[in-house]
Amino acid sequence: MAYDRDEFVRLLTDYYNFCNRTFWNATIAQAPAGGWPSINQETLANLKNNDTVIDLFRHIPYVEYVEKDLIHAPLVMKNTPVIDYRHEDVQKKIREGEIEGIAAPFTGRDPAIPPSCACIAICRGRSGYQVVLDTDDGYIYWGDPEGQHDEPAPELNSSLARFEGDDANEWRAGFNVYEPADFFTICKERFREMNWIGLGPWDMSVMKQNMGWEYESEPDSDSDPEDDFSHNKLARKMTKAGWPGDGEGRDWDRPKFERLVEQGNNEEE
16 A cells, blocks of 8 residues: 555544543643754654655654653553654663664664564553554554464465565564554554553553453353453453443543553442
């Protein structure tokens, strides 16, 4: 498919707003006319991205939050924070050559990923995910550094065959491939069906797709261990608070859910 910067910016903005209504407490800042001035080929030189990717970084929204440390960057999925290319600490690490795990997957190559690829979100270690947009083909590459993806393989995974034998693209092995609109739809759906539950900007309870988890509306010895924060108990608290509301993070009682989580087993009925 053809890469469309403005459409990707729209989709990313929509997903950030969804996360903000659901479990963040932040401001989604839109790029000024002409793009974010601190982002350019000079400040991000060590990424070795092409002009198309730098232009994307200049125009995507960024999440502004009270805590300025990188460890407080909000999560978009399990253990996977947003990347703020405006952030001085991010730019400093890039200048110092600390790129993998900050702005690219661990590949052991230079550059870590092809110049056409834009890393949108990445886990700091091996527990989490990697989200990369390739502006050459317009696709999202979503990977799990621990191995095979827990999500079912989409049809677009057949396109990975063209990279076989290409050392520079070996990192794509095990990644799932999506059109951006489909990718963000899946992410929202994981929240709607409560496989992913946001407990705050930096905390999520997650049941991966290959775990076979199913929501139990009534207490069950298997789904409800003694832990007050078992995933199924958290899901019931969300349901009591009116989740999924309108499906877009609206029309549910988020303060009630947060209150129920704080109360543990002493839940209001």
